[in-house]
Amino acid sequence: MQNGESDVLNQFQQGNAAAFETLFHQHQRAVYFWILRITRNPAAAEDLTVETFWRVYSAHARFEPERGFEGWARRIATRAALDWLRAKKTENEISAEMLSEVAAPAEADPAVTAEIRGKTAMAFSRLPPKLRIAATLAVIEEQPQKDIAAALGISVAAVKLRVFRALRLLRRDLEKQGITP
């Protein structure tokens, strides 16, 4: 960590508003992108980025500069996104329009019809939020499991277990709808 960066972190820890502004401008894009990966909703990601930095600002006294800002902010962002997922009834949140706005085009498998894709997306949105976050980051976004574990505040083994449970629940839901993956 460079001296200038270290100074900013120490000043932020002491409640310096200018240091907070510097950190906001340095990290807002990364925080926004992380939250967008979880929520897949640009408007919500913007609001939650502000919410995250509000929580960051509120907790400045508990910040440990030697542990770095990015991981700490990411953990707070993940918690804010999880709160949002829990508060929202997301069954209707994942629309084709929204997906085309934020998602990269997938390599289409001709065996998977649009109807199956739609039903899979809907079934996925019905999963418990904490399982959905783990599966979103690990399977869809293909993030390193240690990063996911750090963001969720759990072990790598717990991440693997959550992903397994998410996939198993998803499979059961699809089977109930007559879809055999």
Added chain:
Amino acid sequence: MNEKDQDRMKKLLQQALPPVKGDSEPRRDLWPAMLRRLDARPAARALTGWAWFDGALAAGLVALIVFSPASIPVILYYL
């Protein structure tokens, strides 16, 4: 569910929900919204990190655990 089933489910999920584009960024500068948020919320909570509804929630949880210990696994599941 074996490893093969897991791989099939992963591929299906990736087909249904492709990853977010790598160049995604906020559509506007969020700093003005941040300033509004800082102005709107009193500094008291920022300093204490505690508000009345946090206390009410904690009291409710304690009451639930005391009067209905069977709810502990459910609470842990949702934490």
